[in-house]
Amino acid sequence: AQTVTQSQPEMSVQEAETVTLSCTYDTSESDYYLFWYKQPPSRQMILVIRQEAYKQQNATENRFSVNFQKAAKSFSLKISDSQLGDAAMYFCAFQGGSEKLVFGKGTKLTVNP
Amino acid sequence: DAGVTQSPTHLIKTRGQQVTLRCSPISGHKSVSWYQQVLGQGPQFIFQYYEKEERGRGNFPDRFSARQFPNYSSELNVNALLLGDSALYLCASIRRGGWSTDTQYFGPGTRLTVL
Numbered sequence: 576a577q578t579v580t581q582s583q584p585e586m587s588v589q590e591a592e593t594v595t596l597s598c599t600y601d602t603s604e605s606d607y608y609l610f611w612y613k614q615p616p617s618r619q620m621i622l623v624i625r626q627e628a629y630k631q632q633n634a635t636e637n638r639f640s641v642n643f644q645k646a647a648k649s650f651s652l653k654i655s656d657s658q659l660g661d662a663a664m665y666f667c668a669f670q671g672g673s674e675k676l677v678f679g680k681g682t683k684l685t686v687n688p
Numbered sequence: 689d690a691g692v693t694q695s696p697t698h699l700i701k702t703r704g705q706q707v708t709l710r711c712s713p714i715s716g717h718k719s720v721s722w723y724q725q726v727l728g729q730g731p732q733f734i735f736q737y738y739e740k741e742e743r744g745r746g747n748f749p750d751r752f753s754a755r756q757f758p759n760y761s762s763e764l765n766v767n768a769l770l771l772g773d774s775a776l777y778l779c780a781s782i783r784r785g786g787w788s789t790d791t792q793y794f795g796p797g798t799r800l801t802v803l
Contacts, residue, residue, distance in 0.1 A: 579730075617796070618776060620731070666731075673744060674736040675721070675746065676780075677733070678731050678732075
């Protein structure tokens with residue numbers, strides 16, 4: 576069974592600074608997808624970024640980018656120029672050859688003005 | 689286009705009761721997944737439905753059931769509620785579903801409290 580581990584329960588960053596959230600996963604599959612979702616206090620789970628395992632190039636979405644290390648089974652999220660609106664729970668998720676997403680326990684990000 | 693909608697927003701039930709949660713996917717999406725998120729945890733997969741058929745089931749007891757209607761909306765039913773069923777129930781909309789890896793887009797959730 577796949578597992579996703581987020582080792583940082585909480586992180587904080589100063590506004591306009593850069594922060595990196597860590598995620599590792601365990602799988603025996605070779606083809607899979609990885610995601611970062613953001614969940615603000617409003618509870619809505621919002622897709623931040625998606626990475627296909629077969630792509631060597633790291634995904635980027637505006638201020639959000641990932642560092643995908645397939646051999647190390649590592650998938651970290653970098654947030655540049657942090658904004659107050661980035662404050663939320665961030666979940667790393669794995670999807671292999673099945674229909675379900677497997678989530679980590681989340682990292683609570685605080686952005687300090 | 690409207691996003692994923694879920695109803696009700698909040699629900700309070702007592703132990704032993706039954707509850708029905710509803711979800712409407714994004715227009716054009718044919719698949720719905722249900723997740724349970726207990727406070728302080730990541731979501732756990734319950735079911736996926738595609739074209740009205742169950743395509744996947746997580747490790748949940750038979751008290752949990754679901755169905756999908758011809759308009760692709762879905763209901764999640766939980767019978768004989770336990771205190772441990774208190775959670776945020778999330779619905780995700782998927783364009784194709786089944787064994788595809790289309791991105792899952794989530795609704796705002798239904799907060800269920802069991803007393």
